[in-house]
Amino acid sequence: MARIPRTGLTGRMTEHPILVTGGTGKSGSRVVSQLKNKGVRVRVGSRSGEPPFDWTDRSTWDAALEGVERVYVIPFDGELLTRPFVRRCEEVGVKRVVLLSGRGVDVAGYAGENSAAGKTHIDGEDAVRTCRLEWTIVRPAWFAQNFSEGFFLDAVRSGELRLPAGDGAASFVDAEDIAAVAVAALTENGHAGRIYELSGPRAVTLAEAAATISQATGRTVRYVPMLPEDFIAELVAEGWPQADAEDYADAVSPIRRGMDSHISSGVQQALGRPPRDFSDFVRIAAAAGGWPS
Template sequence: MTILILGGAGRTGARIHHRLTTRGVPTRLASRRTGFDWHHPETWPAALEGMSAAYVCFSPDLALPGVPGKMEAFGRLAARSGLERLVLLSGRGEEGARASETALRAGGVPTTVLRCSWFQQNFSEHFLTGPVRRGSLRLPAPDVPEAFVDLDDVADAAVRALTRTVPRDAVYELSGPELLTFTDVVAVLSGVCGRGIAFEPVDVPTFVADLAVDGIPREDAEPLAYLFTEILDGRNASLGDGIEQLLGRRASPFSSYARVAAETGVWA
């Protein structure tokens, strides 16, 4: 049994790779650096050849227009390539992501969907690292509650779904254990950093200009902003029980993540 990890060098992929190799499970990583590109379907068969299962992580985001077509083609190819299981990283409350989930199943390979809340690590491993460092979290969103999930919990859940028998075609809602507004989040971050960090809702052009300060180009920032204005409206203000269902334990709170991240010096 060899497991294909798409986006294997990324935030979730690297964590899953580490867990599987620690257990001695053979893996193959695939992304542009290994010759696999979501925009070039002719690069997909070589990645799938000889694999028994795959972790499917689309970049930059599963909810963007045009992605369901790619998911359908990939799901059909996975079936022809003999894969027995797919585990898809998805997002909660996103219409586009829902369409991608359905499309991936078109080939008939049993598919587990991990529908995730906002990642806690967006504040330290992604586009919000710079704003936290500067003490000013400005987002194109109101101060809605979100159930931020820890990527280590997501990786544990993915490994479980990849290596153990789970109900065919199950959907798991993965969230953290509590609802926090962005005001709550900056209070926690201020505490662990020992200095004030403020939250401020801003319009999309201001958000895009802020991300440019951290070197994130307009073509990447605008789709992110579009997604935030769509999903950060309170629709995901509920807890999911996927971590408990898959792992039999409680999800890890934001405060634990923030304390550990601060100790690494990422916000210094």
């Protein structure tokens, strides 16, 4: 699919910093780097940022938004804070917001009723779609970087990826691609009112993911499928709160139920190029020392 031609950076953007909430996380840190590479001023929204930004402390919001016209919003899962934050953005003169959401927000039965991320994303998307700002929403599949920087990293290090995912597959998307789409939506015209569903170019089973990482790193990583109840009991025995363990199992369940293997075309639509393959992510992460002992 051809990409619609879009105009590039505007002069005003070099004057006004773009606020990147979650700017130290998997997609946010890459949005920060890619914006800086374009010569755009960036403010990192993080509890360790300057000024600090804390979702749970509204007294920090205004300083983070000072002089800002464009914001990348990575929500705070489990709380309904995107709505008041977007409202504050309207009040202080922000003009454009790009929201990171999640796959399945609009699919009945994708997430469980009590899913912390699900509730946050459904309310956050509604707040953004009904606000007065220019908006774009990105809905990514599971991030490939969960294996190197996120939920699955400890398991990969231990050599056993123990998950209740059955023999299901996910079309993991590279956080570099998520960031590239967000940067396009933040810096170009032509993305307003769009919802980009993002995935990688193919579905990868957990067993295939483990094998690819094994091959690239030379260390043995194997996938161990677990029953959801055993997975939850194991996490609780490790000290996890029951509700968090259930939430984790719930987040993985769409993979087991075959709801995460489809391919989404948002990277191609927004950037005019295909998404990066999972094996490229593994090769690059391994070369960068992504899985130290």
